[in-house]
Amino acid sequence: MEVLQLIVNGLMAGTILAVPAIGLTAIFAVLRFTNFALASHMTIGAFAGFVANVTFGLPAVAALGFAFVIAGLVGVLSDEFVLKPFRRAGFITTAIGSIALTIALENIVRFIFGNQLRGYDLPILRDWNIHGIRVSPQQVENFVVAVIVMAALFAFLSFTRVGKSMRAVADNPMLAAIKGINANVVARLVSFVAMGLAGLGGMLIGLDTTIDPLIGFKTILQIFAAAVVGGLGSIPGAVVGALVVGVGEELSLLVLTPAYRTAVGFIAILVVLTFRPRGILGQRAY
Amino acid sequence: MGLLTATGVVAGYGAADEILKGVDLRVEPGEIVGIIGPNGAGKSTLLKAIAGLLKPKAGAIALNNADITGREPRDISRMGLAYVPQEHNIFPSMSVRENLEMGGYVDPKGAKARIDGVLGRFPVLANKRRHAARTLSGGERQMLAMAMALMVEPAVLLLDEPSAGLSPVAAEVLFNAIIQINKEGVSIAMVEQNANEALAISHRAYILVDGKNSRTGPAQALAQDPEIRRIFLGG
Ligand SMILES: Nc1ncnc2c1ncn2[C@@H]1O[C@H](COP(=O)(O)OP(=O)(O)OP(=O)(O)O)[C@@H](O)[C@H]1O
Ligand SMILES: [Mg+2]
Numbered sequence: 001m002e003v004l005q006l007i008v009n010g011l012m013a014g015t016i017l018a019v020p021a022i023g024l025t026a027i028f029a030v031l032r033f034t035n036f037a038l039a040s041h042m043t044i045g046a047f048a049g050f051v052a053n054v055t056f057g058l059p060a061v062a063a064l065g066f067a068f069v070i071a072g073l074v075g076v077l078s079d080e081f082v083l084k085p086f087r088r089a090g091f092i093t094t095a096i097g098s099i100a101l102t103i104a105l106e107n108i109v110r111f112i113f114g115n116q117l118r119g120y121d122l123p124i125l126r127d128w129n130i131h132g133i134r135v136s137p138q139q140v141e142n143f144v145v146a147v148i149v150m151a152a153l154f155a156f157l158s159f160t161r162v163g164k165s166m167r168a169v170a171d172n173p174m175l176a177a178i179k180g181i182n183a184n185v186v187a188r189l190v191s192f193v194a195m196g197l198a199g200l201g202g203m204l205i206g207l208d209t210t211i212d213p214l215i216g217f218k219t220i221l222q223i224f225a226a227a228v229v230g231g232l233g234s235i236p237g238a239v240v241g242a243l244v245v246g247v248g249e250e251l252s253l254l255v256l257t258p259a260y261r262t263a264v265g266f267i268a269i270l271v272v273l274t275f276r277p278r279g280i281l282g283q284r285a286y
Numbered sequence: 287m288g289l290l291t292a293t294g295v296v297a298g299y300g301a302a303d304e305i306l307k308g309v310d311l312r313v314e315p316g317e318i319v320g321i322i323g324p325n326g327a328g329k330s331t332l333l334k335a336i337a338g339l340l341k342p343k344a345g346a347i348a349l350n351n352a353d354i355t356g357r358e359p360r361d362i363s364r365m366g367l368a369y370v371p372q373e374h375n376i377f378p379s380m381s382v383r384e385n386l387e388m389g390g391y392v393d394p395k396g397a398k399a400r401i402d403g404v405l406g407r408f409p410v411l412a413n414k415r416r417h418a419a420r421t422l423s424g425g426e427r428q429m430l431a432m433a434m435a436l437m438v439e440p441a442v443l444l445l446d447e448p449s450a451g452l453s454p455v456a457a458e459v460l461f462n463a464i465i466q467i468n469k470e471g472v473s474i475a476m477v478e479q480n481a482n483e484a485l486a487i488s489h490r491a492y493i494l495v496d497g498k499n500s501r502t503g504p505a506q507a508l509a510q511d512p513e514i515r516r517i518f519l520g521g
Binding site: 161164165167168171172174175176177178179180181182 | 337339359360363364369371374375376377378379380384387388389391392394434
């Protein structure tokens with residue numbers, strides 16, 4: 001029964017992890033670098049949601065929308081003014097630039113909100129007990145939100161002209177330019193959507209625990225592991241990778257003390273890069 | 287003035303900015319114009335310059351008497367010129383149908399009807415419209431690349447080695463499609479490695495050597511020229 005409980009916990013956590021992991025992989029698919037500034041955008045989303053929820057008194061679900069939009073807008077601006085000029089210098093330079101950016105943004109959040117732990121304004125509900133498996137209603141709500149958001153994203157990429165143009169740029173940027181797709185517009189769109197997902201993911205994680213300016217920094221390794229394990233650049237891969245990392249971390253509790261659970265991300269990256277260098281689903285964008 | 291004219295085009299890449307050293311090309315309405323020449327002569331570079339992917343350093347390019355020198359690919363595409371690159375000319379992870387939609391991206395109005403029209407022309411693609419383009423055979427990919435170009439109902443179609451890597455049967459099917467498209471009023475400029483085939487289906491041809499025009503004339507006359515036979519046609 002304990003194993004089953006851990007798997008359920010892992011699937012819930014993995015589904016939430018998948019949201020920002022999709023963001024990381026989508027940016028890689030279109031802009032061809034790993035944007036570690038995703039970490040601070042998670043933090044920004046979590047705090048934007050905090051303001052909406054605690055200061056303005058909006059319900060958590062509405063605050064999630066706020067988290068998405070604010071983190072997405074900051075993502076567009078930070079890419080336009082900070083990271084875009086780096087891109088000409090190549091992958092490594094841009095990735096390092098994104099680390100510098102994330103430290104700067106995180107400290108802005110710290111300057112405004114301070115270092116203390118904060119919690120969202122949530123109704124206190126008792127855990128559900130389903131055949132011996134315990135889940136909190138908040139966890140289930142977060143899970144449902146994550147699934148709906150991912151379904152909406154897949155629909156957007158599959159059925160809308162804009163979504164398809166984003167996939168086209170990820171697939172073959174030169175041909176996309178020949179066909180008249182504006183790469184700059186697509187770059188801004190992917191920054192908005194991906195960092196919006198990061199912000200939403202940051203708040204989802206915070207809803208389950210507490211938030212502080214390090215919330216993004218503490219999870220970026222898991223997210224990076226999820227994206228790499230699934231195949232950097234592949235959106236379904238990010239989902240699969242996030243579930244692998246989420247369940248793997250929970251199951252590691254059977255043999256490791258909780259302090260070592262983050263090692264699972266590292267081990268997953270090592271194992272996958274050794275045996276399947278392109279990740280579980282390869283580098284197909286979609 | 288022809289439908290498409292390039293005069294004295296000088297273009298290249300970065301430091302090697304004079305791969306083309308002043309090239310002329312003209313395509314009249316209704317023509318198939320062949321472009322042949324040795325590897326590295328600058329054939330693909332010429333098509334890229336015309337399509338707007340490379341900004342010419344000197345020279346002029348006009349489409350339908352409008353200057354298109356140095357304009358963006360999407361503007362040139364809107365003005366009625368479609369370009370099929372030599373390689374990487376499809377979106378591999380997108381379906382055949384989605385590839386066609388992207389082919390007509392600049393002109394989304396009436397895309398549905400145009401997709402049906404294009405699929406009617408290429409029944410193999412119609413049968414695989416939901417398949418990811420990466421699963422197509424080499425011949426089918428070239429068909430798809432051409433079909434995508436037709437989605438903008440171009441006046442001029444630029445094809446870069448459409449038969450490269452195809453079996454003789456697949457190449458035959460493709461050349462027939464090209465002739466058919468031309469008969470329906472689309473002018474075509476086509477780079478071809480297979481000089482025999484190129485001269486057989488072209489009205490006129492250009493021979494490029496080392497970034498310069500070498501010979502030009504009616505395709506039939508060039509095909510019978512002893513010197514050209516010796517160099518390009520294997521005797
Ligand atoms: N992206 C590039 N950057 C720098 N040089 C290039 C690039 N593409 C082509 N070249 C150079 O430009 C010259 C002409 O190349 P181009 O591709 O136009 O030749 P081509 O006539 O199409 O040859 P092929 O028959 O092999 O396709 C070659 O010397 C090539 O090395
Ligand atoms: Mg070439």
